[in-house]
Amino acid sequence: xxxxxxxxxxxxxxxxxxxxxxxVDFITGLLWAYIGPLLVIALLLLVVWVWSLESVFRNYIRxxxxxTEKVNLINTSNPAYRLPAAGGxxxxxxxxxINEVAQRYESLxxxxxxxxxxxxxxxxxxxxxxxAIVTELTEGVLICNPGGRILLYNNRARALLTGSAAxxxxxxxxxxxxxxxxxxxxxxxxxxxxxxxxxxxLDQITDKLHRKDPEPVAYFVTPGADDRLLRVxxxxxxxxxxxxxxxxxxxLCDITRQLETDSDLNLAxxxxxxxxxxxxxxxxxxxxxxxxxxxxELSQLEKLKAIIHRESLSMGELxxxxxxxxxQIGVSQWPxxxxxxxxxxxxxxxxxxxxxxxxxxxxxxxxxxxIKVDSYSLLLVLLFVVDKLKTLMGSAELTCRLTDLDWYVGxxxxxxxxxxxxxxxxxxxxxxxVSEREGWSLTLREILDHLGSxxxxxxxxxxxxxxxxRFFLPVAEDIExxxxxxxxxxxxxxxxxYDFDLFGHAGPTAELSEQLLTELTYTVFDMExxxxxxxxxxxxxxxxxxxxxxxxxxxxxxFEQLIDPLRSIPWESVQIHGIHSEMxxxxxxxxxxxxxxxQFAEDTILVAxxxxxxxxFLQLKEEKTGVRFTNPVLDTLLLSAIVHPAHxxxxxxxxxxxxxxxxxxxxxxxxxxxxxxxxxxxxxxLLAEKGIYRLQDALEASKQTYYARMKF
Amino acid sequence: xxxxxVDDEPSIVVxxxxxxxxxxxxxxxxENGEDALDAIYKYKPDLILLDIMLPRIDGYEVCEIVRLNxxxxxxxxxxxxxxxxxxxxxxxxALGANAYITKPFxxxxxxxxxxxxxxxxxxxxx
Numbered sequence: 001x002x003x004x005x006x007x008x009x010x011x012x013x014x015x016x017x018x019x020x021x022x023x024v025d026f027i028t029g030l031l032w033a034y035i036g037p038l039l040v041i042a043l044l045l046l047v048v049w050v051w052s053l054e055s056v057f058r059n060y061i062r063x064x065x066x067x068t069e070k071v072n073l074i075n076t077s078n079p080a081y082r083l084p085a086a087g088g089x090x091x092x093x094x095x096x097x098i099n100e101v102a103q104r105y106e107s108l109x110x111x112x113x114x115x116x117x118x119x120x121x122x123x124x125x126x127x128x129x130x131x132a133i134v135t136e137l138t139e140g141v142l143i144c145n146p147g148g149r150i151l152l153y154n155n156r157a158r159a160l161l162t163g164s165a166a167x168x169x170x171x172x173x174x175x176x177x178x179x180x181x182x183x184x185x186x187x188x189x190x191x192x193x194x195x196x197x198x199x200x201x202l203d204q205i206t207d208k209l210h211r212k213d214p215e216p217v218a219y220f221v222t223p224g225a226d227d228r229l230l231r232v233x234x235x236x237x238x239x240x241x242x243x244x245x246x247x248x249x250x251x252l253c254d255i256t257r258q259l260e261t262d263s264d265l266n267l268a269x270x271x272x273x274x275x276x277x278x279x280x281x282x283x284x285x286x287x288x289x290x291x292x293x294x295x296x297e298l299s300q301l302e303k304l305k306a307i308i309h310r311e312s313l314s315m316g317e318l319x320x321x322x323x324x325x326x327x328q329i330g331v332s333q334w335p336x337x338x339x340x341x342x343x344x345x346x347x348x349x350x351x352x353x354x355x356x357x358x359x360x361x362x363x364x365x366x367x368x369x370x371i372k373v374d375s376y377s378l379l380l381v382l383l384f385v386v387d388k389l390k391t392l393m394g395s396a397e398l399t400c401r402l403t404d405l406d407w408y409v410g411x412x413x414x415x416x417x418x419x420x421x422x423x424x425x426x427x428x429x430x431x432x433x434v435s436e437r438e439g440w441s442l443t444l445r446e447i448l449d450h451l452g453s454x455x456x457x458x459x460x461x462x463x464x465x466x467x468x469x470r471f472f473l474p475v476a477e478d479i480e481x482x483x484x485x486x487x488x489x490x491x492x493x494x495x496x497x498y499d500f501d502l503f504g505h506a507g508p509t510a511e512l513s514e515q516l517l518t519e520l521t522y523t524v525f526d527m528e529x530x531x532x533x534x535x536x537x538x539x540x541x542x543x544x545x546x547x548x549x550x551x552x553x554x555x556x557x558x559f560e561q562l563i564d565p566l567r568s569i570p571w572e573s574v575q576i577h578g579i580h581s582e583m584x585x586x587x588x589x590x591x592x593x594x595x596x597x598x599q600f601a602e603d604t605i606l607v608a609x610x611x612x613x614x615x616x617f618l619q620l621k622e623e624k625t626g627v628r629f630t631n632p633v634l635d636t637l638l639l640s641a642i643v644h645p646a647h648x649x650x651x652x653x654x655x656x657x658x659x660x661x662x663x664x665x666x667x668x669x670x671x672x673x674x675x676x677x678x679x680x681x682x683x684x685x686l687l688a689e690k691g692i693y694r695l696q697d698a699l700e701a702s703k704q705t706y707y708a709r710m711k712f
Numbered sequence: 713x714x715x716x717x718v719d720d721e722p723s724i725v726v727x728x729x730x731x732x733x734x735x736x737x738x739x740x741x742x743e744n745g746e747d748a749l750d751a752i753y754k755y756k757p758d759l760i761l762l763d764i765m766l767p768r769i770d771g772y773e774v775c776e777i778v779r780l781n782x783x784x785x786x787x788x789x790x791x792x793x794x795x796x797x798x799x800x801x802x803x804x805x806a807l808g809a810n811a812y813i814t815k816p817f818x819x820x821x822x823x824x825x826x827x828x829x830x831x832x833x834x835x836x837x838x
Contacts, residue, residue: 316816405802405806408798410806422769422772454803458806458807461808470806
């Protein structure tokens, strides 16, 4: 359009130069005469021009930013949105194409979402099964990553290492003077097992790996909780490519009892040896004197005789009192299990039929006799004997009977005929029994000795013409209830004993502030106090804390303790938190509890609601308890203010309502801690939207909010 | 009415023989299983003090053979042995011995037991 005007103007100017003055005048006069209609035409032309411009604008230009916005909408919040076809034909087409793309995008994401859900559900299922299994193992199992962070543990490991079934029991027996041991996900194993010892063990394993030892396993002994002694087997976890050391499995076994038995034995032997030396010396000296001096005085002779008599009695006593282990000497590390004798005979019956086609009839089935044996080796012996009997007697039928012999249960294998000759039994005793499964070979005699058992051949008094082979099986002294196992119901929420995501984590390093908020470990806590004035004598009466590891609130790793404030609790505060003086009297005092809490919160970021209040209390207790908290602190009050600056109420209930968190146990330390923890987790993604990803960012932003200016 | 001592250790035989003779009993001594069985066959003693750990035929066998023979049903058998484990005691008694005394023992205890068992016999037969 513009170029046309320019050309026209140029044309006019050119004409002006071409025409004479009269002609110019003439044309000008003409123009002026018709100026009216000319203007109208010009105006009309203008209108047409503007209108067509506007039409183009409306159909092709204006829809574009709308399309941009709408596409943005599809991209960010509403993938189901479709562009209405509006505007010029080309624009319409563009919209249609865009809609097609949107459709494809939507269905793809749905598909993906479904697949991810499915995979996650499967994985959860497997993890739950694993968790159920690991939780109920009788050995303690613990896995840590190369940095010493605990990734997995089960109940037994916790009990063996820290002496409690659940962390945070209020009536836990704390080690006198020492610090409590804590076991939990993400915690350092060095808090429980000596660092040098583990270092040495790792060296051993690394060395074995270098030497391509087929069993790169190391053993060590370490003290456990409650004065136990634990034997630990350390097995390396190697990541597939390159066999890199990526973790360590520790299997824990309680050997206290074993050691006690061994040391008892040693002591007994020592006592006997010493005693015997002494007594024997007396006897020998006395008798040698008597021999050498046959004519000694009578009174002297009497004395010496008395000595000999006394010392020999004393030697007898030594034997009686010290070595009355009887069946237990020589039963070395053979694991004996309590089982019902009937159970054993049933097993024998089944195996005899299966292996040798020998029918064993069992008489008197309903007996409640319990024996303590190793069923595997005992069955080897019994089956051997059954086979021999079959060959010798030529009959494939035996009767088996159980007899109660007070300290023994007699397992009798009966057959019609005469008893075995003792020579035959001797021969059998010397026969080696081979365990293919475990690769040992012991004679029958050795096995019986190990079991504290014996056997003999007898003629039946009650049924003449029948003989039997009787095995004396030691009775179980007390039927130990099997270590009580809780039913392994697959829990809906995964029992939080492991977190394999921590495999890669080295743990908090110096660059803590650089770490992502989602990767850090937190201790969320809350305290109840006698009042709001820490500087004016108010005291802490309750602390509740709970850990967050890898963005999960670990409900099993909690710290809960009432504290005796050594002062009265004012009525107004009792109204709020419901803690009476009676509830706290007799509870440990702050100087016992704070060090424990510090240990619980070691190496974590502290999180609390209105943390300034709590930290002030803790600060004022520094001198008294010697406990100084150097952990970074995040305040959910400030974090909420960052995220929702337009709102004014940032108390716990208000934020909870905004973020959809249910608060149970309000105004109890534990309840508030849990609620704060859940709030914190909900705040994290909202903080991310504001560009706050790392600890440093959060700390900075917190400082700047309005509320930070309030001070206690 | 002879009594028999079967033990291969003279340190036991001598004092016990003396002891029993002092009680007025006739005493036979055998040092191993075969001699013991010979003597039993020949003399049919009232009571046998039987050690277990004998060469060749051990005390268990002797006891067993004696018990198997209905003729010898009235012979009292006392095991006198160093084998003191419970299972061994149970085994011995199950063989039909009348008593089981473990070494070391007290003389009085031994004599008392012998008397007790022999008195019973006397009552039975008397």
